[in-house]
Amino acid sequence: MFPLNTELSAAFLSCGMAFFSWDLAEDRFYGDVALAELFDIDASVMAAGLPILSLIERISVEDRSRVAASIHRAITSGLVYQEQYRINHGKRGAVDVLSVGRCLRDDAGIPFIYNGTIMEISSSVASCIPDPLASHCRSALELAQKRGNDLAARYLSSALKVIGAA
DSSP states (O other): OOOOOHHHHHHHHHTTOEEEEEETTTTEEEEOHHHHHHTTOOHHHHHHOBOHHHHHTTBOHHHHHHHHHHHHHHHHHOOOEEEEEEEEETTTEEEEEEEEEEEEEOTTSOEEEEEEEEEEOOHHHHTTSOOHHHHHHHHHHHHHHHHTOHHHHHHHHHHHHHTTOO
């Protein structure tokens, strides 16, 4: 699991991480601009909300039933949903994505809102995510320098050079 830090958050946003909320009772699916771009839907339409079927129809035929079944399991179980699949983008063709979400329940235990994120995982996009090892080494180097531990700082600087992050 990646540590959640400013560098990683910025990378996710620059890599097209998109966020959504789905009101189950109203069947209104809302997403940010990144999600609208990913699904090739006008941003104002996505912001106003649309039926989930409008998005399911853009998932590749090969993945559609698996994804729909997984979403259903997440709604009925309350467990975290995680799926990798392809979206048929009108201008770009097939786009590989990873989606993670969870259906929240009200105080009576009834599923009511489904929140999550979708991120493009093509090799060019995935390459912009920073190596967590480099991030950890930089943090440790900063700490070693603040504490005046020169030997640890030298080793950490060398480690950053070895992994190509210096």
